[in-house]
Amino acid sequence: MTQALRPARRRAVLALTLAAPAVARAQPLSDRPVRIVVPYSAGGVADTVARILQPRVAEHLGQAVIVENRTGASGAIGAGFVAQQPPDGHTVLLEGATSITGPLANRNLPFDYAAMPPVCQITAAPYVLGIRAGFPALDLAGFIAECRRRPGEVTFGTPGIAHVGHLMGELLQSLADIRMEHIPFRGGADAAREVSGGRVDACFISESSFNPVLRSERGRVIGVTGTSRRPNLPQAPAIAEAVPGYDLSTWMIIFSPPGTPPPIRERLSAAFSTALGEAATRERIDASGNDPVHGGPEATARFWQAEREKLTALMRRAGLA
Secondary structure (H helix, E strand, C coil), rough: CCCCHHHHHHHHHHHHHHHHHHHHHHCCCCCCCCEEEEECCCHHHHHHHHHHHHHHHHHCCEEEEEEEEECCHHHHHHHHHHHCCCCCCEEEEECCCCCHHHHHHCCCCCCCHCCCEEEEEEEEHHHCEEECCCCCCCCCCHHHHHHCCCCCEHHHHHECCCCCCHHHHHHHHHHHHCEEEEECCCCHHHHHHHHCCCCEEEECCCHHHHHHHHHCEEEEEEEEEECEEEECCCCEEHHHCCCCCCCCCEEEEEECCCCCCCCHHHHHHHHHHHHHHCHHHHHHHHHHHCCCEEEEEEHHHHHEEEEEHHHHHEEEEEEEE
């Protein structure tokens, strides 16, 4: 780092200095851009949140931050890429519960999510159960009845095999005693487009991914996967209102390549924390259907381990692990 910092960078470093532990300040990044790898398609919830945070994190780091979509294999393509990058803080992964469900469904992944130390948690959120316009039911009870009338014929799309959206569909089938056909996609935005076009009956995806379908009036939300209704969708009941015991939400975590030193992760975490603390940023994330949260590296590691135990049990119960 040069002795004479540019004014904008000086302000960013000052803000970071106030937020980050002293040990993190001892590990500055180089001037190369920081890449946030999103392993799902553009327009989906992960991509939306990444692009909301991108300019604010860049300002607080004092250097360029770019979002890069690397899709495929239910997120494993992008995650595998990050796992092979140098542990220098310049490449991170934005991923959700698939970091747990993916390896349970595919034991042959060439990398280990558990070896990728977390930087921070950034969101928590339920998904929505959306249906296409013209589906022969208008609410959750009618949807379940239609699935029972035509077992195995009603299709539901998700962001991929073993994605948490897939697990949400499997959980509904198990608790409601119905059978549907799963259609995996590269991301929630792709599933939403197929529902909008009438080619897929339903989907378990994020609220932000389904919003274009709502705006075009080519579909409707008939349930949310959490235990309570969402402020943005007061008309949509929690699935648990019709299916007792149903509760499965998701979250997003920033992961780093294996071996990334704690001081570097702390510094990145401080930048995300500062960005998430801004009212305008929180409002935009909330509008996307996510609850903005922040947990540092150690707290996030504990949270991930607890989620791993819970989701492993659900995967085994659904016959996916």
